[in-house]
């Protein structure tokens with residue numbers, strides 16, 4: 001078996017206040033996500049979101065259904081977003097091949113029975129980052145490149161948060177049921193993402209950090225705005241943000257991260273911003 005999964009239960013913010021470092025890491029840190037020759041899936045009880053990775057090496061990897069879905073195949077009642085953060089690879093969806101280069105994305109609609117991942121070069125494997133959510137409708141599968149993305153530049157070097165947000169899988173770019181995904185790249189010298197921080201109690205979110213050098217790390221903040229905690233993350237590790245939590249981080253260098261969210265609405269701009277000076 002090359003497919004592995006782990007379940008994560010949802011947390012009440014009143015209980016969260018008492019968590020120590022180990023408990024925070026057990027319940028909110030997703031790792032390992034990219035393991036050669038395997039598919040790693042994390043099944044979250046927040047909005048039934050799945051976050052994981054597929055790293056095909058010398059042979060293709062098929063997206064197998066996992067027990068918590070109680071379905072005949074993975075996409076029977078789900079949609080899937082994929083962003084490749086490794087070498088070039090191919091995703092085959094019911095027999096149609098989509099080649100994904102570095103940082104290219106694919107939206108796969110509900111009802112597709114077979115999804116197979118391949119790398120073009122086993123020595124430089126693709127690292128397919130996967131986010132999946134329950135779906136009520138079958139929308140067409142679509143490849144999305146950075147040229148198709150909705151791009152926003154935010155922040156400034158003076159506040160160490162100058163960054164470019166590329167919205168890849170959002171409903172202005174591709175029809176989706178509830179999944180939204182994009183990529184935010186910090187400029188050299190900028191380390192803070194998502195400042196000022198925000199919550200959106202209507203949607204949960206997951207951040208996957210990458211383009212972090214091996215000897216550097218990101219400090220990710222979570223919790224209610226006046227009860228924050230932190231997790232130290234390495235390259236290609238991810239953090240869960242419950243709907244009631246902020247999600248913001250600072251790196252020991254600049255980096256890029258993928259955000260993925262799901263829940264009540266598809267309105268990216270629907271955020272409750274927290275004043276930086278109100279955080280505790």
Ligand SMILES: O=C[C@H](O)[C@@H](O)CC(=O)C(=O)O
Pocket residue numbers: 163165182183184193194195205247259268271
């Ligand atoms: O709800 C939206 C997400 O938290 C991110 O898109 C925010 C982000 O990438 C940033 O500001 O750096």
Ligand SMILES: [Zn+2]
Pocket residue numbers: 198199200205247271
């Ligand atoms: Zn957010």
